[in-house]
Amino acid sequence: MKFAVLFCFILFIVFQTDCAQNEQSSRKQKRKMSQRRPRKSSSSNNRSSRQFGIQQSTVTPEARLPIVDSDYSVEEKFESFLSFHGVESSYNVLPGKRGHCLVKGMTMYNKAVWSPEPCTTCLCSDGKVLCDKTVCHSQTCPYTITLEGECCPVCSDNAMYSLLSGRTLNDRTEFSGDSSEQREPTNILHKQVPHPQVEMDQVFRKVALQSEEEDEEEMKDKEHKRETPGRNKLHREGESRAERKLRPGEEERSAHQPLYHGRGEENDKENEKDAKEEEEEEEDAMRGDIFRMPSGFPIPTPSRGRPRLPSSCSLSYRTISCIYAGLTQIPPMTAPDVISLDLIGNSIMSIPEETFNGLPNLERLDLSKNNITSSGIGPEAFKFLKKLMRLNMDGNNLAHIPSELPSTLEELKINDNNLQAIEEESLSDLNQLVTLELEGNNLSEINVSPLAFKHLKNLLYLRLGKNKFRIIPQGLPASIEELYLENNQIEEITENCFNHTRKINMIVLRYNKIEESRIAPLAWINQENLESIDLSYNKLYQVPSYLPKSLLHLVLMGNQIERIPGYVFGHMEPGLEYLYLSFNRLADDGVDRVSFYGAYHSLRELFLDHNDLKSIPPGIPEMKALYFLRLNNNKIRNILPEQICNVEEDEDSTLEHLHLENNYIKTREISSYAFSCIRLYSSIVLKPQNIK
Structure with a gap:
């Protein structure tokens, strides 16, 4: 009894000691993991911050600007000229919805992340499309391979082999007994193994099943190969079939197959022939100069679910x-x-x-x-x-919109075809359609039914440019937000054009034949969401009156504008922010102090370049929000001290970019106070100047 109690006590001490050790080791492991985690998370955060060009205060990564990939933006980049701090803007811009990005006809909301193509990630950041490619770590192995479905290369020899089969090439070498001098370089594996064309998770599942089945077959083959030479040797020594004992492999075979005693010699010869062939195959498999896939490595074959292409x-x-x-x-x-x-x-x-x-x-x-x-x-x-x-059916020879289109369609593109008409039934089933593009066809108000867009209850984006419209198409859906009618023959804008489009945000009418007298006073003045209008390259002789109250962006480049009427922006709320009047005929008598009335508190960008101005227009110092001013390519001769900067309010100025090149300014005669409100003198462009 005492012995039993003592034995139990010893077992209890041993068990308690083991538990303490296990607990201590688990604590150490947890401590190690907790020390590793911050390092890993910080690296991932660094990677994501570098990917979208975002700097963090705790990390100082390699400084670089975000990559703006123009492949994923469109002709109209809906962003203001501000872009990055200190980066100047260009002309071909019509800002659109604040924060939204337009990518290949689709509207991406602010902070949206998508992958336009493999290994590339894009971010919509305040109207800008920032794209970056996946950063791959360098591999130390001599040969690499990029698997299908992966962005970064992996090692093609040991890493690839161990990934798929759970073995290494060294295991096979030790088993075969080959020396290092006999082996061929390991890149033979890379040359002869085709890439799996299926998803990696399917590969791993198939590999696991195949490796288990092939391991069992391999063990059976090895046992069979060991037994065959022994049987052949007994035949050569003249041992009779009756005297020798059946070996385990033969007992198993005899249970299933009868022995034909009448053809003993022929059977012996066949057995010897089979044994020699198996020995030759085994030698070939083990020789280093002939490549053979190890039995544990799955040989890629065309997938059963893979289409023939x-x-x-x-x-x-x-x-x-x-x-x-x-x-x-x-x-x-x-x-x-x-x-x-x-x-x-x-x-x-x-x-x-x-x-x-x-x-x-x-x-x-x-x-x-x-x-x-x-x-x-x-x-x-x-x-x-x-x-x-x-x-997408762009660039074909379609004369009509195809019938029986799926009702699930959200985007339909039939640009640059030969469409001759749109009937009432052509789009009747597409009530989920968001984007419709029909540019570059033969459409006009004559062959487009007023009821053609009646059923498009969710349509937001409509492109009808490069057609033959003379008026704004009738029957526009109430849901529409963006309308593109550039490169048509539109001459007037009537009062009832936009009566039912209360959500419209942008209208593009450049390269038409519109005159300001042909714009009806009530055409769009009461629109509450219309923020952007592009009337570039029309037949305007002055800035149109009765513009929408909600207007933020007005593009009037390439007209024959000679005058900005007084108070033309006075009714706008919250106020015009971007006004582009480049390539017109503005002179000094066409601009006065009340021309910009109503926009002094809101105007951020003002482009008056390529006109006939001989002096700085009045009202510039009163523009409290002005950030970018273009006056280049005019006929300006001098700059007085308070024409651009108000000396008393220099500290409150927001002006950072000023262009005055290609005028007739004598730069040495400019007052030292002329640009005192501009924080960075490097952003003032004065050269070159024209010589009279």
């Missing part, structure tokens, strides 16, 4: 890409997982019915720059694409 097409990121592939017809495809299909720049002329039946989950289809005609499209060619949201 033409050689000029590719599949990645659930996208089939056949761009400029020389196709004359759409190849048959069966790929339920694919959501995007690119067929840009081919010679496709028709779309038969049932063409897309094998792509039931398609969300995006790009058929731009082909030769597709309206007669070549089957009546139900698109009908069964129940998830299609974006359809």
Whole structure:
């Protein structure tokens, strides 16, 4: 009894000691992990901050400006001329919604993050599109490979092999007994193993199953190979079949297969032949000068769910890409997982019915720059694409909008075609449509039905430029926010043009034939959300009156404007912020002190360059919010001390950019107080000047 109690006491002490050690080791491990975590999080934060050009106070990363990738913005970059601090602006800008970004026809809200293409991430930051590519860490191994679906390369030898099979090449070398002198370089693996064309999670699942099955087969093969030479040796020594004992492998075989005693010699010869072939195969597998995939490594084969594609097409990121592939017809495809299909720049002329039946989950289809005609499209060619949201048919030969389009469409582009008409039923089923682009066709108020846009209850963005409209199209949807009618033949704006479009925010009417006398007083003055109007390159002789009360951005470049009427901006609330009057005919007598009345407290950018001004226009010192002023390419001869800066209020000035080059100014005669309100003298451009 005492012995039992003593034994239990010893066990209790041992158990308590083990628990204490385990607890102590777990505490150490937790302490190590807690020490690692801040380092890891800070590095990830640094990476994200560098990715979007954001500096942090706690970290001092390598300084660099954000990358503004013009590929992901559009012709009209909806941002003010402010851009980055100290970076000057250009002309071809019409600011739009505050903070929103327009990317390939789609409106991205402020702080939105998206990936326009693999390994690239973009951010909408206060109206600017900032893009950056994934930063990859350098690899120390001599040979690398970039797997399908990955952005950064990985090692092609040991790392790749261990990733997929859980082994290393050293394991196989030690097993085979090869010396280092006999082995070929490890990049043979990179040359002969094709890239897996499936997602990585599927690869790992398949590899795990294959490696388990192949390991079992490998063990059986090894046992079989060990037994075969022994049997052949017994045959050569003349041991009879009756005298020798059956080995375990033979017992197993004899249980399933009968022995044919009548053909013993032939069987012996066949066994010897099989044994020699197996020995040769085993030697080939172990030789270093002949590459053979290890049994544990999965040999990539075409996936059972992978569609058969033409050689000029590719599949990645659930996208089939056949761009400029020389196709004359759409190849048959069966790929339920694919959501995007690119067929840009081919010679496709028709779309038969049932063409897309094998792509039931398609969300995006790009058929731009082909030769597709309206007669070549089957009546139900698109009908069964129940998830299609974006359809691009730019640059084809369509005369009519295709019928039976999916009701799920949110974006439809048929620019640069040969559209001859839009009937009431043409768009009747597209009540989810947000973006509609029909530029570069033969549309006019004659062949576009007033009820054509009646059913587009969610339409926000409409492009009808490069057509033949002489008036604003009738029947615009009430939901519309942005309207583009540039490069038409519009001559007037009537009172009822925008009666039902109370949400409209932007109107682009450049390159038309509009005169200020043909703009009706009540055309848009009562609009509450209209912030941007572009009337560049029309036939205006003065700044139009009766502009919208809510207007913030007014672009009037390239007209024949000679006068800015007094109080023309006085009724605006909260007030005009951006006024661009470049390339006009403004002279000194066309601008007076009351011309900018109502905008003194709000105007941030004023462009008066490329006009006929001989002096600084009055009212500049009263503009308390002015940030950017252009007066270059005029006929200005001198600058008086208080024409730009108010000496008494220098500290409150916001002016940071001033252009006065290409005038007739004698720079040595400029007063030292002329630019006293400008904080950075480097932002004042005075050279070159013209010589009389």
